[in-house]
Amino acid sequence: MFRLYTKIAWRNLVRNKIYSVINVAGLALGITAFLLILEYVSFEKSYNNFHKNLRNIYRLINEDVKGVTWPQVEPGWAMKAKESLPEITSYCRFEEGTAKGIVRADGENTEPFRESDIGYAEGNFFEFFDFNLLKGQAAALKAPNTVFISQKTATKYFGNTDPIDKVMTLSNQFGEAKYSVKGIFNIPENSDIRYEMVFSLETLKNPANLNGNNWAALDNLGSQYINTYFQLSPNTDYKILEKKLTNLRNQLKQDKDGVVFRLQPFANVHLPASLSDTYQTTGNLKYVYILTTIAFLILLIAWFNYINLSTANSLKRANEVGVRKIVGATQGSLVMQFLGESILVNILGFSLALVLVTLIQPVFNQVMKKEITLATLTRTSDWIRGFALLVVGSLLSGIYTAYTLSNFNPVETLKNKLTKTTKGGYLRKTLVVSQFAISIALVLATILIYQQLQYMQNKNLGMNANQMLVIRGPEIGRDSTYKQRKSSFLNQVQSESFVQDFTASGTYPGGWYNFNTSGFTQPGSKSGDELKSYAFAIIDNRYLDAYQIKLKAGRNFTEAECAVEWNDNSKVMLNERAAAELGFMSAEEAVNKKIKWDERALEVVGVVKDYHHTSLQRAIDPMIFYPQNNSTYMAVRLGTQHMKQDIDRLETLYKLSFSGNPFEYFFMDENFNKQYATEQQYGQLFTAAAVWAIFIACLGLFGLTTFSVESRTKEIGIRKVLGASITDITRLLSGDFLKLVIIAAVIAFPLAWFGIQSWLQDFAYRVSIEWWVFIIAGAAAMLIAFATISIQAIKAAMSNPVKNLRTE
Amino acid sequence: MIKITNLEKIYRTEEVETVALNKLSFEVKEGEFVAVMGPSGCGKSTLLNILGLLDDPDAGSFLFNGIEVAKFNERKRADLRKHNIGFVFQSFNLIDELTVFENVELPLIYTGVKTAERKRIVEEALDKMQIMHRRNHYPQQLSGGQQQRVAVARAVVNNPKLILADEPTGNLDSSNGNEVMQLLTDLNEQGTTIVMVTHSEHDARYSHRVIRMLDGQTVMENLMA
Structure with a gap:
């Protein structure tokens, strides 16, 4: 019996090539996305598990x-x-x-x-x-x-x-x-x-x-x-x-x-026990949850495809069901037969998915910045849950189809009455709506992620990072001659014609601060103000000019102030946030005022206009600027021409003054944008997920249109004989599906808005969600859906009506 | 073998009620070959579906070998059907994805006959229907007459007591039609009871008795010479 079931299942697959390819490909794509994400989740959850204690x-x-x-x-x-x-x-x-x-x-x-x-x-x-x-x-x-x-x-x-x-x-x-x-x-x-x-x-x-x-x-x-x-x-x-x-x-x-x-x-330490756990972790549980949800949604789209296509195609097999019932098949045996077919399709989909995973793995790893493989799946027990989900999902989608098929009335099937029923129509419509709702939500998320990314990369940061080359300061040879060598190097740099500006400091915009500290008060401070944390930046007198950071009030540090030893220094500058945090009503009010850092008295010589020292995920921190000739980072603004020669020249000078130290540099704008690596990763991932989801959904839509065209062949013929144009027929066939896409958009919009809004909360500076984004996402989905439907609809509309009318 | 009394079947849609069988009564004895005739829509096919336990009557009694089967559930009907009844249709109703051999084998699979035994029985049936040489062909590769011979082979492979034939020659030319009617006659002579729905007076002549129907009722019964 099993042999026969397998045989007939295989022959059916071969006979209905379009459906089979769509079904297997859809499932394979869904399972591929699921497996890749499951690998990643398993990898993330396996962190530190190898420690016995x-x-x-x-x-x-x-x-x-x-x-x-x-x-x-x-x-x-x-x-x-x-x-x-x-x-x-x-x-x-x-x-x-x-x-x-x-x-x-x-x-x-x-x-x-x-x-x-x-x-x-x-x-x-x-x-x-x-x-x-x-x-x-x-x-x-x-x-x-x-x-x-x-x-x-x-x-x-x-x-x-x-x-x-x-x-x-x-x-x-x-x-x-x-x-x-x-x-x-x-x-x-x-x-x-x-x-x-x-x-x-x-x-x-x-x-x-x-x-x-x-x-x-x-x-x-x-x-x-x-x-x-x-x-x-x-x-x-x-x-x-x-x-x-x-x-x-x-x-x-x-x-x-x-x-x-x-x-x-x-x-x-890597992933918290729950999202409410606020302790610092090295991994991101939210990310893991988002990815898991995407994996599940894509798998759902694939299963919905399977159910849709199988139930649509099942009408073609109604006759077979009728004959089998007449010669003695029970509903149970038919369920087993069709379930077997479903399992076969799922096994084929799974096998193809394994091949696809292997092929896509390098690209996926590049995006995720991880070295993971299929073997990674087995690092935690999650793979058991994942595979159980695959099996249960496949069985459920198979059982539904099997039950629908086996429930056909043999008398009706043998009279070919079933091809004209709308059995399963509402379910199919619901599933198509769900597929497109998920796809549209993913498209919306993708657009918004990129908008946010672009916003962060293009926002005026209050400083200029363009053409700024940051050279790492020397570590070797910090002896008694070091100060003199450093000064000589900076003088030489200054005298080079291609150098527009330069500075040496303990930190740079896009890097972290020197440290964070508390204990700052001013005479008017309240009790507890000393607990407030401030970001500390060690800079020289050229820092503000070099980075084109503006002063709001007061003055910059002098060269002499920067030369004073750490403990002897009595001057600081604040940014606007720090002035406000300290309780000054305005920047001007803070200038020349004495503040205390624990027991030390420091005079505020100037207030710097707020600028973004860190990424835009983070609100501007209150900053204290401390004058020192620190050379951890030496930044040079270069001209735009002869970049290579200019850098070579800097290297020569650097090696002359700091021999034995490697010459290492980076461009500050590139480095600043590296802070958005996670968002870029999100963007790439959501793009892939959205394309993946739409592609699978469209595969299904293509299959359903094929089915619709096949079952309406005679109708199309009659309409054409009565004078319908190609446009009329295309409109007729695509109209029903496009209505579903519109419903999907209406469902997706609020869901996506809610999800995106909650994601944007993580950013101190964020884009506002514009109405036209929804229109674009909806229109894109409509356009793609229409293009998919048109392939079959136009083909049907152009077919010979005489041939169509002969089909029945 | 079959005794139906006051059998009723009514099809209802939202607006229309169609009486397919209207208190129909008749009897078919074991070994008989009965033809049912009548115009389209007189209830012939409905009758055949009920006799084949494919459909329920709304009222009346249906005794099959003395057992009341009118109220049997689907499982019991399927069980009774697969052991006792064979079907031959006008449109053959072979499964396109199965070969000739596999189509004929199907009823034996559902009755749980072992593989080796199945092979023997199927080959015997195909031999009897002179279609053995086409055992590995698919239905689309056969002529109409050959397809109907396969359908008859499938109908008889389980050695049923009753064969229900629904216009078995309707899709065949006269030569192939005569061949099929001869097959049914041979089966009847070997003891199989046959009820055949037909429009053809020529085919009806092969039967022992003709029941003529109109509007869901028997209007006449003729014994054939």
Whole structure:
């Protein structure tokens, strides 16, 4: 029986080629999108799962009075907490960012590289976490001046030679130090903790290795720069422990900053447990949810296609059902037969989807910026749920069709009466409306995402990033001659004719601030104002001019003010937000006023017009500008001609003054727009989803039009004999479907508006949703639908009426 | 074998009520060959559908081998049908996607006959209908007469007690028509009861008795010589 069912199913597929291709292709496309997204979701959910003690590890985080959380805490808490709280069985600290610098392998002719994916980590790093140690003993990191490097880094610095016990020099803000390579590791891609080089934190225990940066002392409770992870005894109530930790903080911390300690389960560091979880995470749960919804919607469109086409096509098979019933088939056996066919179509669709996934994977990975494969699916149990959904969906769509078919009355089918019924018509219409509603909503979302992206990229930022080349400052050779060499370099740069402007500063627009800090007050401040956070930017006297940032009131820093040592400086500038935050009624009022930074008195010499230092997702922060000759970033505005020669010239000058340092630069406008990478990713993804959805929906529409034309052949013939034109017939055949698209648009509009509105809430500066966007999306859907329908409608309209009338 | 008494069937639409069978009564004995004749719309096909357990009567009694089947549910009707009744239609009603062999095999599959046994029975039936050489062809590859021979083979393959034929020669030329009528006569001579709806007086002559219908009622019965 099974053999026969399969045989007839296959023959039916071959016989009805158009339907079969549309059905299989539609399902394959739907399943492809679903599998790709399922891979991504599975990958995201698999983050950090490889740590054996994942369930007992927690990250210590700060939460301020506004509920903002951040994971960088003072390094001294780990020891203090372990000493006084027995629930903590061990801890591991590691930092990210402060170690950044230039690394060179010792030896002749070795090349220095600027490294940013490096950090100092606790000696037990490779015991506390479960990274794959390819060479070396984990405990070796407990000794000072040791380093563990990734396999990739080993090849980069040492080629094929064994790097163990080789020496590397790290030059960074802590000066120059030598480290002996003691291990090679491999960190899986689904790890939030990612390093190419792990230097022993133990090194910083020695004050001599801090190079005057006492803020980094490992027992200090003043500077927040380190990640602290605790391993707790099983069954510890971490919520109670959080309170104990905050109590400890309140007892020992001198500044009363209102910050409380929170413990974030390591398992929730990448993706939070729910959307209401506001703790800082490295992944984006909202994104995962949006993608999952898109995957499901596309799959739904594919299944709707299947149901539509199968039920439409089923009328053609009514006769077969009649005959089978007459020769003894029961409804049950017919359901089984048609369900078998549905399973066959789904299996074909699934097989084709696997091929498509393999083909599309590289492009998908490029958009998602991940290295994922079909094997990624199995990293979490989600694939079981995903596949169960595929099976259940396929069965449900199959059962509906099978039931409809098997329910035909044999007497009616054998009289060919069924081809004239409207059985399933309403369902088909509903499904077409749903398919187009989903598609139109996706088109709307795509248009709005790109509008927002364009808005962010084109908005006047209050500064000029064009032609601004930012050169990373040197790390190597910061000796007693450094100041003089730096000054000489900047003078040479200034004298070059192609240089329109330049500045050296601790930060740049599009980069983050030097740091965020609180403790600023003015005589009129209220209690609690000292807890307000301000962004801190270290700049020189050329910063405002170079970036074309305007002054609102007062004056800029002088060259002399920038030359004053950090602790001796008494001048600052504010931006308009900071002036307002401090309680000044206007920019002018703030000028020449004294403000306090904890105990230090600072004079406001000027107020800078608000400009966007960070992306437009974020509202302009209140900023404090501090004068210093800092050379972390040296920015040069170039002319538009001879760019290549100009950069080469800068490199020559740079290498003359800072030999041994790699010359690294980037263009600021490109860098600023990199902040919108996620939105660009969203845009690409929604475009793909919208095109995908519309294509599948149109495949279905094409199939339904074919069916409609076939079942109305005689009608078309009679109409033509009576004088109908091609336009009349096309209008007749397309009118019904276009009405459905209009209904779909009416349903999609409010749903899309609601979804987009909620997405836009994440942006401090956003586009308003214009009415014409809806018209464009609706019109586009109508046009595409009409084009799809027209193919068959015009063909039918142009056919010979005599032939049409012979068909019955 | 068949006894119907006061059988009624009324088709209703929103505006029109059509009486297809109006208190119809007659009997068909085992081994009989009965032809049912009458003008279009007199209720012949409705009668055949009810006799074939494809449709329910609205009222009246239908005894099949002494069992009241008028109120049987779909499952019981399907069961009774597949073991006892074979159908031959004017338009053959073969499944286009199945070969000749597979079409004839179909009733045996639904009655659960084993594969090897099916092969033997189907080949026997095809042999008897002289269509064995076309066993692997599809219906579209056959002439009308050949298709009807396949349909008759499918109707008899389960060895039914009753064959219901609905204008079996309606789509055939006279030569092929005569061949099919001869097949039915042969089957009847071997003991199969046959009820045949026809417009053809020529075909009716093959039967033992002709029931003439008008407006859902029997108007005359003739015994054939």
